[in-house]
């Protein structure tokens with residue numbers, strides 16, 4: 001089974017975040033001239049405050065409902081604005097910063113990677129390039145070096161062109177087309193995760209960031225300089241300016257992909273968070289067996305070992321022992337424990353009785369590698 005990620009509409013997510021107060025626009029440098037954190041910078045106190053924030057440090061961890069009264073010293077007091085008590089609240093790691101590109105778009109990383117595997121790494125690099133001197137037969141001349149702007153404008157034509165050459169890739173084709181039609185393939189909004197999820201340290205004014213944290217500042221810089229080009233040339237975007245914009249868009253796209261890759265590797269694969277931490281443990285009422293075929297069984301039948309049944313139906317066995325033999329729960333547990341080490345005829349016949357009576361079902365599946 002491959003991991004599937006839902007492609008979200010980033011613009012819509014941004015609007016939602018802003019509407020419910022969980023979003024902030026990131027467009028300022030991290031620090032101002034006085035070396036204080038900018039509110040609309042990458043380390044905004046909006047995410048959470050820390051020792052760097054002086055008197056305000058950790059204030060948001062004590063808050064009333066409306067958020068106007070915060071700070072540990074007000075704990076237990078009533079907020080004059082909302083009339084609710086100031087209590088300890090956990091930090092909200094779902095708060096998200098948003099960098100916005102004016103007027104133009106890059107691709108959602110997932111859509112980009114899908115498109116790349118569909119049309120090929122080299123053709124996509126040639127299409128999104130800004131080098132008009134490229135000579136190649138891999139891409140039709142009219143699509144050479146049209147940049148991300150051209151890619152978006154000619155998206156369906158380009159997709160159809162490569163589909164006509166790769167008819168077997170129907171599934172990929174329709175997936176990408178679907179993303180484009182839903183408006184999720186391209187975006188002008190780049191999410192910035194909470195500082196809680198990208199810790200940094202500030203020792204004697206020397207900042208050090210996590211691998212992920214490090215990737216945001218250059219991206220913010222690129223978005224800022226791109227927006228400046230766009231703003232300075234509103235209404236007079238000639239070919240040269242469009243070329244400059246395409247170049248910047250490509251840089252941002254590359255940085256976004258690198259960031260996505262970094263985040264994705266944290267959750268994906270054998271050592272990733274999902275498999276390692278969430279699915280790694282044994283699930284209750286499960287047991288591990290070697291599955292072998294048996295030609296004498298029907299398709300919906302399995303044979304189960306005495307030991308596996310004992311584990312899978314531990315609680316049913318205990319309940320029935322208590323009921324049938326009129327013993328206590330702890331006595332029943334003792335019998336099960338004994339039955340694990342020694343074959344118990346009594347338990348075995350109880351198992352057969354339960355199977356006949358309740359038609360127990362078992363889900364067999366293969367563990368991921």
Ligand SMILES: [Zn+2]
Nearest residue numbers: 064066079082
């Ligand atoms: Zn309040």
